Amino acid sequence: MPRRKALIIGINYFGSSHQLNGCINDAMNIRNFLIQDRGFSPAPHDMVLLTDEPQNRGTPFFPTGANIMAAFHWLVTGNNPGDSVWLSYSGHGGQVKDPDGDRESGLDDTICPVDFESQGQIDSDTLHKAIVSPMIREARLTVLFDCCHSGSAIELPYVYQPNSQGEVNLVDNVKQGINLASGAINLLRGGFSAAKIQDAKVLLGGAKSFFAGLQHRPAADVNEDGLGEENFVEPWKHEGKDVWMFSGCADNQTSADTSIAGAATGAMSHVFIATMRANPRQSYVQVLQNTRQSLANKYKQIPQLSVGGLYNLNQPVAF
Structure with a gap:
């Protein structure tokens, strides 16, 4: 029987000058959504939460860089054909100098573990090698990143692109x-x-x-599904991994940490859950469009969808 596994990360950076308010709430809300709506098991061997709550300090569940990398390894190894794997991250996203020279901006996207000030950030190249490359082709990985500069944070080879004005149509x-x-x-x-x-x-x-009109870059080619090919030095497009990533904003944007109905939350996490609950049988394109429309009324961030191959984006979301 196919298995479902989930790794959920939420970091508030308590007591630092970078403190956020809604990321642990995001993690808990996503946990409840996966269990209640998507049939995931909360058993420790099926679902792992990393948060920087005080009780997790000194344990494998405190989201240091080392613990996050170890949790990635648990998530993407030991899977069988037909398995459904989930990864979500709510926290700070950043950018560092691109060592490969394959980004027009000259910057790689990053995520920021709780100890990033002393141990560094995890860049997009490292994220791809840790998360995407080890996946077997016959299992599906769904990723939700609610952080700044997250559009191509795991360097998937194809991105469903907004038009040049970033409009939601x-x-x-x-x-x-x-x-x-x-x-x-x-x-x-x-x-x-x-x-x-x-x-x-x-x-x-x-x-x-x-x-x-859908291109990020004037010279980019877009196929009939609206998929544009990213220009990474590494041959990611030949991996053919079944990976789908919703991210809270484009590479050059920030993602909102906000309050909705009196509770601190990430805007993208909240809207994604609400969109999926409103209609669980939506296609990937519909989820992208509906999250964009929901956020467009109040926020400047534009959610992105990137994928590991040239897949049919009109198929129902499955995880």
Whole structure:
């Protein structure tokens, strides 16, 4: 029988100048959501929580860099085909100088363990090698990062991109582009003729212009699902891992630590749970669109969706 495993991390950085208020609440809310709504077991061998609550200090459940890396290893090894694996992180996200030179910004995204001031941050290259590379292809990993600068925090090779203004009408644009491209293909399938080829060229040209509006970078190519390929030095796109990541904002944005209904929480964590509870059978594209629309009314951050391969984004979310 397929197994579900979850690693949930929430760090408030108590007593520091970087203290946050809602990250441990995020972890607890996600724990309850996974158990109550998604069928995860709270048993210690199936679900691990790392938080910087005082009672965890000195234990493996205190989110130091070393403990986080050890927990990553537990999460992504020993899995079997069909298993569903969950990882969520709420805390500070940062950026450090990119040693590979494959980022236009010159910076790698990071997460910040509770001891990051003395032991350092965990950069995106390290995160990918620790989280994504060890996964077997036949098991699915779902990731939710609610932190600043998290758009490509684990360096997945494909990202579902917003348009150049970061507007939330992305999905409508993509569907319109797909419809144009599909129309062109149907024309050509009906038999080749000069007239049909010219009509198809017009439709395909229109589709291309729609997809061009989805790019982070002017030269980026976007396929018919709106997936743009990231330019990493490492050959991540050849791994073919079944990994799906929702992140709270783009690489150059911050993610809000806020208060909703009187409780401190991360905006992305709250909206993601509410969106999934409103309709558990949504597609990945629909969840992305609905979280964006919910946040757009109050926050500037734009949630992102990145994936480990060229997958169908219209399939229902599964974890």
